Amino acid sequence: MxxxxxxxxxxxxxxxxxxxxxxxxxxxxxxxxxxxxxxxxxxxxxxxxxxxxxxxxxxxxxxxxxxxxxxxxxxxxxxxxxxxxxxxxxxxxxxxxxxxxxxxxxxxxxxxxxxxxxxxxxxxxxxxxxxxxxxxxxxxxxxxxxxxxxxxxxxxxxxxxxxxKEDNTLIGDLLPVGSRLLLIVPIDSAAPKGRLILPQVQLIRDCLDHHMKAYIVRETEIEEALQELRKIDLAVTDSQAFAIANKSIPPEIPLTSFSMLLARQKGNFEQYLAGAVQIAKLKNNSRVLVLEGCTHNTTHEDIGRVKIPALIQKKVGVKCEYTYCAGYQFPDNFKDFDLVLSCGMCMVNRREVSTRLEKLRDAGIPVVNYGIALAYLNGILERASYIFTHPKK
Structure with a gap:
């Protein structure tokens, strides 16, 4: 403890x-x-x-x-x-x-x-x-x-x-006991040396708590793993590997991300889904607030500061103005923004996340989680959210 x-x-x-x-x-x-x-x-x-x-x-x-x-x-x-x-x-x-x-x-x-x-x-x-x-x-x-x-x-x-009694499990209410999960974990310059990131650790523990089996591979080992494993009930990928996973995982196997599982556990999943479609409505110089749950050194592979802004520019064709807040910071002028992007908030407790979402909802400001945003921008949001609307349990 x-x-x-x-x-x-x-x-x-x-x-x-x-x-x-x-x-x-x-x-x-x-x-x-x-x-x-x-x-x-x-x-x-x-x-x-x-x-x-x-x-x-x-x-x-x-x-x-x-x-x-x-x-x-x-x-x-x-x-x-x-x-x-x-x-x-x-x-x-x-x-x-x-x-x-x-x-x-x-x-x-x-x-x-x-x-x-x-x-x-x-x-x-x-x-x-x-x-x-x-x-x-x-x-x-x-x-x-x-x-x-x-x-x-x-x-x-x-x-x-x-x-x-109100606390949600990450996976326990979506799949039955004995289910097999394929966890896809890229190792890049942003990955912490010698350990997994918290959402990955939490999902592995949740699988153990609910008597499920978790198999962990890198994104380059997906096809090999599929050949070795006879049955996979759900594939869970790091959001940045969505495109590779979507191509490699057969369509009959449900696919989602660590970030999306965390979004459902900690916040209003439907609110995030509604926020995803607002990405297409962004214009040049639209103001986007990016909420990061922890402070970290940024790299050329940073999801919130590099990859998502680049995908928005590529898919929507606009350049937005980005403002960043880390940890428990939440600006008083949040109503001035056109969209809020939120990381998985693994380092922020559930009550804080719920409070933020309530404020944004009441103010009419759309918000989307990193994982859901990346699924939308990669054109696979329907597939990535299917497990939540059609649980197997």
């Missing part, structure tokens, strides 16, 4: 007024002093994100945020950072000082919230009873109370397990 990527962990954000006890809870859940705890207001400045193991749930990411209530210009900037990071939260702990409940700020959003009252040893028994009656779903913490901390862990686990 220690090696679980941050993007695959449930994110728990801790919010509340300054000096309410957020960092104390953060450290208690983490089991170490990762955030500075002080009576001085505004001790936590930028959000702090740490990977942790929440027993018995499993791997999570804990987020300590700057406190509400700082009216200075610096405080306003801190709040902007807090609001940005809340986009990725799967669960929010709203920390409230039991002795100062009137100053508590109510979270207004769609993310599930657990109210957590701290410093309960400082209020009367009658007042504490009143708070518990008014907030039956809240957790009440007292200093040095192991029982109360266990109650908080249990409540968090229950809420997160409810969400687990």
């Amino acid at each position: 220690e090696q679980t990527p941050i993007s695959m962990r449930k994110h728990i954000a801790i919010i509340g007024k300054t000096n309410a006890g957020k960092s104390t809870i953060f450290n208690l859940l983490l089991g170490q002093d990762a955030s500075i705890v002080s009576d001085v207001e505004g001790t936590t400045t930028d959000p702090v994100v740490k990977a942790a193991e929440l027993i018995p749930f499993g791997p999570v990411a804990l987020i300590d945020t700057a406190g509400f209530g700082d009216k200075t210009e610096l405080g306003r900037q801190r709040m902007q950072k807090t609001q940005q990071i809340l986009r990725r939260a799967d669960l929010i702990l709203n920390v409230i000082d039991a002795g100062d409940v009137t100053a508590a700020e109510e979270y207004k959003g769609s993310v599930p919230v657990i109210p957590v009252y701290t410093k309960c040893e400082n209020v009367s028994a009658n007042l504490l009873k009143k708070y518990k009656e008014e907030n039956p779903n809240a957790v009440f913490l007292q200093k040095d109370s192991a029982e109360a901390l266990d109650s908080l862990r249990k409540t968090i686990t229950e809420r997160l397990k409810e969400q687990e």
Whole structure:
């Protein structure tokens, strides 16, 4: 569990007024002093994100945020950072000082919230009873109370397990047990030395979890693999090898890409498909926003910065203006763009991706995933998306 990527962990954000006890809870859940705890207001400045193991749930990411209530210009900037990071939260702990409940700020959003009252040893028994009656779903913490901390862990686990039911598998609901997959993995200058990229690793693990067999080859070994393997239920290729795979894989074998599988798992697949057809409507100087989930050194084989822009110019006959954002950056002026291109977002968690897609949908801005865009530009989108509309399971 220690090696679980941050993007695959449930994110728990801790919010509340300054000096309410957020960092104390953060450290208690983490089991170490990762955030500075002080009576001085505004001790936590930028959000702090740490990977942790929440027993018995499993791997999570804990987020300590700057406190509400700082009216200075610096405080306003801190709040902007807090609001940005809340986009990725799967669960929010709203920390409230039991002795100062009137100053508590109510979270207004769609993310599930657990109210957590701290410093309960400082209020009367009658007042504490009143708070518990008014907030039956809240957790009440007292200093040095192991029982109360266990109650908080249990409540968090229950809420997160409810969400687990909604999580999608990459392949488990598309194919039956025992299926055979041919995974096509090109090795070029952009491929990391000595390892596979995360979407490839995730799919291999998903195959193992669902009792499927995965066979891995390079794009130059497809025909040889087809001769050796008697039966293939699905071929999955790196998006940049779509043209080669489409030519080499017989039409009776479904074909898709790692990126398209990830797009369905993390976002609104239909929204991406609708965005693909908008590529043909681009004009010279159309503004395209490219969202990359990680920072990396670009090469002449970079998909988002080289290959897709070149294909758009070749297939559509236009030169667009491209703007790039990496990691969790998402520009405030996203409404100014004609199209958004998004990588597979293997390094960004599902909640953040969903939040972005909702904003783009509400603003009427088309968005398309790299894999879907490459399938469209190679003229094989119908074939590459067939497995999703006609699952074999």
